[in-house]
Amino acid sequence: MVKPNDLRGLIDLTKTTQTLLTHFQSSLASSSGAPNASDPQVSSADIPNSLEVVKTCTTLLRSHTTTLSLLLLTPPLTPSALITKIGDVSSGALSGLVAAAISTPQAGQKDELGVLMRGEVKAQVRRLIGTWDDVLAIVQRLSEKRQTAQGKGKTKDEGPTESERQDVLAATGVVWEACDALLKLCTDGVVGLVIKKAQELRSVLLDAIEELKEWGEDVDNEDDDKAECSAGEFDNEDEIFGAANKLGKGDKELKALLDTSVKKLKMVGLLYQALIKRRLKTFSAQAQAQAAASASGPATNGDAKHASINPVVKLDELMVLLKAIPETADDLASAFYDLDEDEAKRTLDKCSGEAKSAVALVKKSWTGADDEFTVWSGKWVDAFDAA
Known part of the structure; x- marks a missing residue:
């Protein structure tokens, strides 16, 4: 027999736990990443490998959620078991998860993850905490329903309706999905993440190139179509509203700049491929060697300022540049659509500078040595400047 006080305690626990989750979300959203007094106690000494802690806590949370789901689906509702399970999740898996996520290396400690990964x-x-908040809402709803039924004298618990069962299963599935995504992130590590991001950014860049190329190729077709019309006439609405930003045959200088821009951007797309293969995929294997090499003494060649950078910091800087290039390419396209030649030149110079900065940053391997990419990158810069 479920006691009314048990249900009341379960309902109260769901509400206080939801408040705790809101606080966790706020801590994770903090730009500084610094914990405050009411956050889970975070010590880098206690969390030497935050990804392993995240992985362990996520696996535990997935298991707890499965058990909680079964408790909700199997009548009668057992508040004491649910209270214990929710308490285990909030004080164990979730607290550990948040503590690991907001932990940062202390002064003098090596950063194994970097800004992007953190x-x-x-x-x-x-996202995972948000999905578990939805599970708590279902626990609260079913508990309040049972409390209301008891108030009406119904002693038998008939269990959740089919609709409620589907809600429980759906919410559990969403938690599982979020857990699996987080576990994959931990398994793939920093290298897996940066490769995925770089491939996505390259795709965005290639889309921008294709759109710009198609816009330029429309020039001859548009002019041929207009020649068949009398002055001031248009074939359709697209010509009426698109005429203002169409590149005409008389805009030879702008057309030449467009051709140069497309050629250079294609070369940048090729650069992304080379960086992914020769630098991002080799990061894990060479980063430790680079750290040891940098500790042995300062570099003495012309690339000293790049060779001495912590590998994880250098990787973050590279990803910032790789993210900026597609954004600048979009700005370049906008300048062409506005038929603003001066702005297009400035934006192309900016994009070119970002690409060459990326090359210079990782011209040498993570160990600071010349390799195949070092030679290739020199040839790429020469060809890029000549394009």
């Missing part, structure tokens, strides 16, 4: 971990943990 940001991705935080984002995925926030």
Whole structure:
């Protein structure tokens, strides 16, 4: 026999736990990443490998959620078991997960993850917490329904309706999906994440190139169509509203700049491929060697300022540049659509500078040595400047 006080305690626990989850979300959203007094106690000494902690806590949370789901689906509702399970999740799996996600290396400690990876971990943990908040809402709803039934004298618990069962299963499935995504992130590690991001950014860049190329190729077709019309007439609405930003045959200088821009951007797309293969995929294997090499003494060649950078910091800087290039390419396309030649030149110079900065940053391997990419990158810069 379920006691009314048990149900009341379960309902109260769901509400206080939801408040706790809101606080966790706020901590994870903090730009500084610094915990405050009410956050889970975070010590880098206690969390030497935050990804392993995230992985362990996520696996535990997935298991707890499965058990909680079964408790909700199997009548009668057992508040004491649910209270214990929710308490285990909030004080164990979730607290550990948040503590690992917001932990940062202390002064003098080596950063194993970097800004990009830490940001991705935080984002995925926030998503996972949001999915578990939905599970708590279902627990509260079923508990309040049972409390109301008891108030009407109904002693037998008939269990959840089919609709409620589907809600429980759906919410559980969403939690599982978020857990699996976070576990994959931990398994793939920093290298897996940066490769995925770089491939996505390259795709965005290639889309921008294709759109710009198609816009330029429309020139001859548009002019031929207009020649068949009398002055001031248009074939359709597209010509009426698109005429203002069409490149005419008389815009030879702008057309030449467009051709140069498309050629250079294609070369940047090729650069992404080379960086993914020769630098991002080799990061894990060479980063430790680079750290040891940098500790042995300062570099003495012309690339000293890049060779001495911590590998994880250098990787973050590279990803910032790789993210900026497609954004600048979009700005370049906008300048062409506005038929603004001066702005197009400035934006192309900016995009070119970003690409060459990326090359210079990782011209040498992670160990600071010349390799195949070093030679290739020199040839690429020469060809890029000549394009």
